[in-house]
Amino acid sequence: MxxxxxxxxxxxxxGTMSPFEHGExxxxxxxxxxxxxxxxxxxxxxxxxxRDNNITTVYG
Amino acid sequence: MxxxxxxxxxxxxxxxxxxxxxxxxxxxxxxxxxxxxxxxxTDQLAAxxxxxxxxxxxxxxxxxxxxxxxxxxxxxxxHSFAWKAGRSIIAGGSRIDVxxxxxxxxxxxxxxxxxxxxxxxxxxxxKYVIVSGGVVSGLGKGVTASSLGVLLKVTxxxxxxxxxxxxxxxxxxxxxFTRTLTLTLTCWPGPSPDLAHGPDPGHDPxxxxxxxxxxxxxxxxxxxxxxxxxxxxxxx
Numbered sequence: 001m002x003x004x005x006x007x008x009x010x011x012x013x014x015g016t017m018s019p020f021e022h023g024e025x026x027x028x029x030x031x032x033x034x035x036x037x038x039x040x041x042x043x044x045x046x047x048x049x050x051r052d053n054n055i056t057t058v059y060g
Numbered sequence: 061m062x063x064x065x066x067x068x069x070x071x072x073x074x075x076x077x078x079x080x081x082x083x084x085x086x087x088x089x090x091x092x093x094x095x096x097x098x099x100x101x102t103d104q105l106a107a108x109x110x111x112x113x114x115x116x117x118x119x120x121x122x123x124x125x126x127x128x129x130x131x132x133x134x135x136x137x138x139h140s141f142a143w144k145a146g147r148s149i150i151a152g153g154s155r156i157d158v159x160x161x162x163x164x165x166x167x168x169x170x171x172x173x174x175x176x177x178x179x180x181x182x183x184x185x186x187k188y189v190i191v192s193g194g195v196v197s198g199l200g201k202g203v204t205a206s207s208l209g210v211l212l213k214v215t216x217x218x219x220x221x222x223x224x225x226x227x228x229x230x231x232x233x234x235x236x237f238t239r240t241l242t243l244t245l246t247c248w249p250g251p252s253p254d255l256a257h258g259p260d261p262g263h264d265p266x267x268x269x270x271x272x273x274x275x276x277x278x279x280x281x282x283x284x285x286x287x288x289x290x291x292x293x294x295x296x
Contacts, residue, residue, distance in 0.1 A: 001213050003205060008195055037202050044206040045213065 003041040003049065005034070007056045028053075063130065070116075070154030075143050077101075077162045082139045084108070088156070090116050101140035109135055112151060121152040 026039040032051025042049050071088030082101060087094045095115055099108055109123035125133035128146030149156040189208055193199040 001209050003209060005202075040202060041206055041209075045209040047209075 001045065002047055002053060003038070003045060004053050004055060005037055005041070007035065007054070065155070067150060067153065067155040070151060070156055072157045072159065073149060075158060075160040077143065077160070082143060086112065086115070086156070088116060099139050102138050104136050104138055105133070105142050106135040108139075112149075116151060118152060123149065123151045125149055 024036055025033045026036045027033055028038065028050055029048055030050045032054060034049075034051070034054040038049050038054060041047070041053075071086060071090070073087075074085045076083045076085075080101060081098050083096065083098045085094050085096050097108060097111065105125060109125075110119070113119050113121040113123050125135075125137075125142060126148050127133055127144075133142055133147065143158075143160050145160060148158050189205065191201045191205045191208075193201045
């Protein structure tokens with residue numbers, strides 16, 4: 001059982017956005033920068049997520 | 061193309077799939093007694109074929125696996141994928157009948173899946189729950205998905221298998237999380253064998269040393285909710 005967060009951003013994810021656009025960043029165990037939500041999923045489900053659990057739309 | 065069904069039978073092969081290996085027993089008029097082979101699921105067929113040829117008395121014999129459609133199965137295929145219904149072995153111009161069975165408890169993750177390809181695959185079947193709410197925030201998509209995750213994790217925990225026959229002569233499970241789940245899910249709402257040890261079994265210096273308490277056994281897991289509710293409630 002794992003969780004994947006799919007964000008509808010194009011070619012960018014919460015980790016690479018400026019703090020003015022998105023706010024805080026959650027750093028995963030493998031160094032992936034992602035949305036804070038992934039921290040909640042880790043805690044709530046007692047799992048460890050990686051950068052692969054955070055997907056965004058790729059365009060072009 | 062050789063139709064395997066028209067070839068003379070040259071013996072039989074019983075395949076048993078285990079979790080990590082496949083076991084095959086070959087019976088043939090050319091063998092004094094049946095011969096047993098075992099290969100890892102990740103081994104290729106080729107090694108088995110050459111053994112088979114040697115044991116049937118002719119190392120140069122052409123051994124081939126044929127699918128139900130008549131196609132030759134590559135000898136580089138691994139055992140995990142190769143043994144399916146309808147496959148037969150052709151060895152030196154005669155057919156070896158193949159029967160396949162699974163050992164109880166073997167991984168057969170695709171069982172019950174509508175797709176035949178999935179049923180025969182040894183890979184676990186991934187299932188997805190998608191929670192969508194477009195770009196709207198605060199609907200509870202995350203909470204919904206996470207809560208579903210918690211429920212799935214708890215219900216699939218092997219420790220929560222209903223303990224229909226309590227073991228009065230074995231030590232209670234020392235793992236507190238396991239115990240909590242077992243009590244909650246299998247013995248609710250009746251008295252639990254573990255609770256009868258006292259209010260705090262964690263401080264019992266040697267719970268195994270004491271005789272098991274009298275208690276009514278948990279109802280059978282398939283007894284239904286009525287049987288659970290009919291049991292006497294725990295008294296203080």
